[in-house]
Amino acid sequence: MKALVYHGPNQKAWDDVPKPTILADTDAIVRVDAVTICGTDLHILKGDVPAVTDGRILGHEAVGTVDEVGSGVKNLKPGDKVLVSCITACGSCRFCREGRYGQCLGGGGWILGHKIDGTQAEYVRVPFADNSTYPAPAGVADEDLLMLADILPTGYEIGVLNGGIRPGDVVAVVGAGPIGLSAIMGARLFSPSHIIAIDKADTRLEAAKQFGADITINNSREDALAVVHSLTDGLGADVAIEAVGVPATFELAAELIRPGGHVANIGVHGEPATLHLETMWIKDVTITTGLVDTYSTPTLLKLISNGQIAAGQFITHHYGLHDFIEAYDVFSRAGETGALKVVLTRQTN
């Protein structure tokens, strides 16, 4: 079969590789019908994730059709349409029993396209298939459903739920790339009074408005703290969500928060940030970090089925499965191309 294979920093190819086979009795083999590229895949390609080695098939998001199941798979059968989640869960370890699947100690967690071959291929082997896939609800397009593989639960769990957004809140989202937009989309479910998007790119701020931000701040030329204080009697935001992953954006999120507020970090960081405890020790602040667990996927499936989240809004570019090289190119130049999520689908003719 064909797959997008990593060959070391800045090297990838659409290669011929063997079709995966069942290795453990809880595995399923899934034919990939729709797949996307994550910002994390770009990090891998730069060589930033040393656990990913030459020969690895990338990708951790897919919607597909079950092709084959191991003898220990209870709830899936060939022909079932499923969402393949970015998080694989053994289902039995301490953390899986708490719904903290991202921290699975039994061989799961984020492994697809990282420690084992991933979804950017014609077929993918999914371990612990009962706990790592979800039946596709009727009436939802593959492309829309695909947004539940990673980006929507990440924004919802690590941004919105960790942040504890409540009706009437003022929410600041630092970074209006795809993950920030996901947090904005999720935040609206809890009826905050204001969602403030902060970014240095006007195009991303335009997108933020489309996703539901009612206030935008270009912090290359505007003073985010002043705007937030003017809205909040000088107190600060109830919830600030970091959605970039560099020290400056975390530090800005921390600065924007009111006494008693929450800073929810979503960004993937490569270096330490400065925590201004000399001002924050007294402020009753809560800071959270996290890798998505996908415990919210059942809820998000209900919301997407019911038309309450418009997941398709993320999708800016459509490709056939064999156009992976071009799709990567467009996605990696998001600043120019305006790409949010690019989707590649199996040609069915």
Add this chain to the structure above:
Amino acid sequence: MKALVYHGPNQKAWDDVPKPTILADTDAIVRVDAVTICGTDLHILKGDVPAVTDGRILGHEAVGTVDEVGSGVKNLKPGDKVLVSCITACGSCRFCREGRYGQCLGGGGWILGHKIDGTQAEYVRVPFADNSTYPAPAGVADEDLLMLADILPTGYEIGVLNGGIRPGDVVAVVGAGPIGLSAIMGARLFSPSHIIAIDKADTRLEAAKQFGADITINNSREDALAVVHSLTDGLGADVAIEAVGVPATFELAAELIRPGGHVANIGVHGEPATLHLETMWIKDVTITTGLVDTYSTPTLLKLISNGQIAAGQFITHHYGLHDFIEAYDVFSRAGETGALKVVLTRQTN
């Protein structure tokens, strides 16, 4: 009357000053029967708290007897024995309505011995007296009750409750000075399986054992991370409490935590710490900070009345009210004197 007056950095005196009078109708004047010195008072004396100016009477902890009340005081009358809390609460602002009295926007918060004259005197004026004092329960010694003015609610709210300690937890307390000991005493109420005290002074670690720590680590010569990992299958502590207030201890607390764990900062910090987001972004960590609110005082009053917390255990030195200069001397040399809390009481001859 006599009072301990701040006269600029490193200057204090036991001066004759005017007895305070009612300034607002919600004020009470309280005769001080027992009073103590806080580590924060030592910071003030070093000049670290610029809001405290020459002429200020220090102190924010007292047990006393109501001498006079303003016309707007509803629940106190002269002769009542009361606990004077370190936190003053207007009772009506946004934060007071949430029980977040430490952040009071209506003129309260930490003001005694800071923005207004404090308790290290024969009499003290207590604003918003209905919301800032508590009736002394029968059968509790003044000295013991005094420990509820600041140190016990601080350890309990900002360490134990913010940390979310649960039965069976492994709790690491970084710093075994008075505030760390308070957190240890409070932690035991929730039946953790292990309380690990970490400090560089063996004398403080001895005290920690007396207060309920079952494991002690002298991190001037032992590897705290290795000990914690050996107890927790390599995962880390469920809750880590920072009780010092310098970058190194915060960073150690953050390093000791397991995925999904809580870091509760109690320490008063003067400079920023480094937050290792490059390892913590993925760990599902919650970090909290806070100034005590004293919302837990009613609970602690029940526990002390019922003999469930042995508050007297903090008190190492006893003085008469006029011995303030000596008491400060002994308290400021805690390393030599072994002082935890020093208590000064009115001579009743």
Add this chain to the structure above:
Amino acid sequence: MKALVYHGPNQKAWDDVPKPTILADTDAIVRVDAVTICGTDLHILKGDVPAVTDGRILGHEAVGTVDEVGSGVKNLKPGDKVLVSCITACGSCRFCREGRYGQCLGGGGWILGHKIDGTQAEYVRVPFADNSTYPAPAGVADEDLLMLADILPTGYEIGVLNGGIRPGDVVAVVGAGPIGLSAIMGARLFSPSHIIAIDKADTRLEAAKQFGADITINNSREDALAVVHSLTDGLGADVAIEAVGVPATFELAAELIRPGGHVANIGVHGEPATLHLETMWIKDVTITTGLVDTYSTPTLLKLISNGQIAAGQFITHHYGLHDFIEAYDVFSRAGETGALKVVLTRQTN
């Protein structure tokens, strides 16, 4: 001045009575600009609330203008436009410190139009005025703001928040009178997937659709349990809200709930209900009851200012303040007149 006075069961009159005066220094006298009638007032008129005695001015909801304040009132001054809440709070007792103002032990709670004279008058004395009124936000009509005196916080706190509604939930509201409609309006803030209104009157079910119910069941002719089960794979509703106050509706709400679900009782009951523990002991059900505390009023003020709740939707009839007898007549025949909330406003000629 004029006031609506209760004269024993089924007796009321628009009487000349003395204008109220300041009795305690924390009182305010408020000129009533807009006032409404509550279902509870009808219960009082039937003689169901024996604490209300002959001569009592009824009413516990108003928007008005401060006329005079006692010397102990800190945050109000004559001329301020305020919301007068149905709940009066001493601010200092155990329950007020927890935000449980409805249970105030210091002389507050529901007292207006119950234990002391109420708001259906040209002027009303409001005890503990700092804690029992809220400044009117700019740009909100008196009539709309009036809905925050009782009905909106009751539905939101006792129905929506006690029920713990979450995005994606199936919520059943038993009873589509004003309080059920308030619960429906509040529920939408948390993005449930379905809000099912259940009533025996088609006109009320029509109103429920206007307020946001997407499914309506007339349980005089439809099987509510069957409909709820068909929507929920036979499990039942996530949250069921009782909004009537008779045994049959409570028992229906309890029957509709899924394992692990919440039954939130809002209704004012006059007799016991049957709790089917023989089936419910095993179902992991949570049942809550409550009198409104109005702790959510600050949140609701933000939402109404921001246009996120359309409070005016409740108001079906408008009268001058002197038309109380007619307003009561129309409100008491809601089945015929379609009255939800009737509002009486001061003539400003």
Add this chain to the structure above:
Amino acid sequence: MKALVYHGPNQKAWDDVPKPTILADTDAIVRVDAVTICGTDLHILKGDVPAVTDGRILGHEAVGTVDEVGSGVKNLKPGDKVLVSCITACGSCRFCREGRYGQCLGGGGWILGHKIDGTQAEYVRVPFADNSTYPAPAGVADEDLLMLADILPTGYEIGVLNGGIRPGDVVAVVGAGPIGLSAIMGARLFSPSHIIAIDKADTRLEAAKQFGADITINNSREDALAVVHSLTDGLGADVAIEAVGVPATFELAAELIRPGGHVANIGVHGEPATLHLETMWIKDVTITTGLVDTYSTPTLLKLISNGQIAAGQFITHHYGLHDFIEAYDVFSRAGETGALKVVLTRQTN
């Protein structure tokens, strides 16, 4: 092998039956080393649980040694010493993913000794063995560990955690049989100020004192409400736990509760109770019910290993495995024999 077999109401026998075999690949066969009898088994024997039919081996609690595992069992191997939990969990259904294993929709829940053959036998087949057993910790006697199969998690989850017990609380436990004692033992982990045991039998009240109740009320001759009110300024208990399962005890628990309090029902009920909504609607009460989920078993394992709960305190009678008829006789006459838990262990000669 030998097993205790139900043969219809009031009929049981220690029969020769076939040794169980693996039926599904996730099954394990466990040799029973220690087993006990539950009050529920007595209900079954009276014919109160129609789902249990002639020929069923009873029992849902055991400690044993793995004899054989199916090919899909990942975490167990022959020779492992395990706790067999009363709750079986498929691990993949909606409720198992929430840790609500008692409500498992995938074929688990309470099935042992109920819908399939149970543990009162020389061997037992345990479905979904990875999720339904726990490795025995080192240094804990089989008999003590056995108390974690049902009685301890039931009292802890459904009584203590559902009730939300906090330090300083006044807790009333209605019923001082084994399950009430379990709730008392669990309650102490949260440091309530008073645990009040209420029962009609003085011998059970004596046991309650041994388990940690500091106040006992024999409500055949004392007025429980008066005692509770005298301890609580007339307000009522913070938490009331029902541990019997008849209407009168539930109604007493509900009567004892303070405004804002919690009633946690543990009892297995056979008929409806009366819910006095005419007084409770206004009281801000929370009532919970539930079947144990055993999500707390990992916590309880830590506590028992660490010596923080003295599980052996329940065990009043010891038998060999073949003495089941006598053990049932003694357990069923607990009033005379003083039996709390009777344990039967495999003879190892």
